[in-house]
Amino acid sequence: MKIFYKSFINFFLVKFFLLRDRYKIIFLMFHGVMDLKGSPAWQPLRPQLSPTTLDEYLRILSRYFSFVTIDHALEMLTGKVPLQPYSIVLTFDDGLRNFKEHALPVLEKYKAPATVYVATNHVEQQIPFWFDRLDYALQLLDGEPYSVNIGNEIITFVPGDREALAKAYKQMRYSIKKKQISDEEMQDLLYSTATLIEKKYGRSLKDIIASDPWCGIMNWSELKELAAAGITVGSHTVNHCRLAFVTPEKAEQELQNSKRAIEENLGLACNHFCYPIGSCNGQVADLVREAGYQSAVTTKYGFNRIGDDPMKLCRFHVPYGTDGEGVETLLYRISGLEAFFSKIKRFFIWKKS
Ligand SMILES: [Zn+2]
Numbered sequence: 001m002k003i004f005y006k007s008f009i010n011f012f013l014v015k016f017f018l019l020r021d022r023y024k025i026i027f028l029m030f031h032g033v034m035d036l037k038g039s040p041a042w043q044p045l046r047p048q049l050s051p052t053t054l055d056e057y058l059r060i061l062s063r064y065f066s067f068v069t070i071d072h073a074l075e076m077l078t079g080k081v082p083l084q085p086y087s088i089v090l091t092f093d094d095g096l097r098n099f100k101e102h103a104l105p106v107l108e109k110y111k112a113p114a115t116v117y118v119a120t121n122h123v124e125q126q127i128p129f130w131f132d133r134l135d136y137a138l139q140l141l142d143g144e145p146y147s148v149n150i151g152n153e154i155i156t157f158v159p160g161d162r163e164a165l166a167k168a169y170k171q172m173r174y175s176i177k178k179k180q181i182s183d184e185e186m187q188d189l190l191y192s193t194a195t196l197i198e199k200k201y202g203r204s205l206k207d208i209i210a211s212d213p214w215c216g217i218m219n220w221s222e223l224k225e226l227a228a229a230g231i232t233v234g235s236h237t238v239n240h241c242r243l244a245f246v247t248p249e250k251a252e253q254e255l256q257n258s259k260r261a262i263e264e265n266l267g268l269a270c271n272h273f274c275y276p277i278g279s280c281n282g283q284v285a286d287l288v289r290e291a292g293y294q295s296a297v298t299t300k301y302g303f304n305r306i307g308d309d310p311m312k313l314c315r316f317h318v319p320y321g322t323d324g325e326g327v328e329t330l331l332y333r334i335s336g337l338e339a340f341f342s343k344i345k346r347f348f349i350w351k352k353s
Helices: 002-020 051-064 068-079 098-109 120-125 130-138 161-180 181-199 205-211 220-230 247-267 282-290 326-334 335-353
Strands: 024-028 085-091 113-118 146-150 153-158 234-237 272-274 296-297
Touching: 002 326, 002 335, 051 326, 068 085, 068 234, 085 098, 098 113, 098 220, 113 120, 113 220, 113 272, 120 220, 120 247, 130 161, 130 181, 130 205, 146 161, 146 181, 153 161, 220 234, 220 247, 234 247, 234 335, 247 282, 326 335
Parallel strands: 024 085, 085 113, 113 234, 234 272, 272 296
Antiparallel strands: 146 153
16 A cells, blocks of 8 residues: 555656656666676676666656657757757667667667767777776686776775675776876776786687677667668767866867768768766867767756757766666656755755754
């Protein structure tokens, strides 16, 4: 009975909050979509969204929202066309090959347009991202705990304990986001750490990337197929750089060269950008605008309103649904209820202290 009341109240609260914010555009952020069934050779530490969960999300979202292209969303946000209430935009970072196999059929089922952001050097060279290479390498470890110093923060990985390993890996990725270290230095540190472990164990994600179902990256001909199927292809830089931690000259190169590579290889305009690791600031946003992009998405949580800077679009993280409460969490998040409740919680904690 208690559960019934809880669901009843939640349903109306979500409905009310969605109605309140219907003129704000929601952007959702996805990464890989992977079928967890079968027995793959390895499984990444970072959580994965299954096609079944994606299907469930889009089924529920299609009840409340209209899926719109990023171009349409932008026209609405800049006031060129009237804002259509309950609009939602789907974005997928990194250009992983599993998008084509597992996400595209679900998107087509719900007639949901989407944008995929690719880092062009990874597309061309078919090389894995540092976070995937490290994910793979860390799971090769055995014996003694292994420590990495990231900007004076020591992160220790304990071999054999997957849960502890996943926690430390998450902590490492979180730390990297905030560290005031040049991107070049950071990438050197991460790639050399992966290389060191790979050498010791004689295995590397680099060697299996072409057929790896988790981390394989789409090539130009696959991206061409996607574009022909109506998927928007945007830039995610050349080298997946944290743009707030490179020189303005390097940022310009990353922005212009990736745009050019996409346009030359796909024969289409590349108007949309996504900041790797969400790394952006006012100067970087200006450089994105000057490079000729019409929009740029961040990893900042929140809604997008008419008149907001299109170079700093907010997105909501999509829950992975591994705890069986994916849909509820998603609706709580995108209705603004999650933020509302955490504000109330913070208020009471402040009152108590
Ligand atoms: Zn990325």
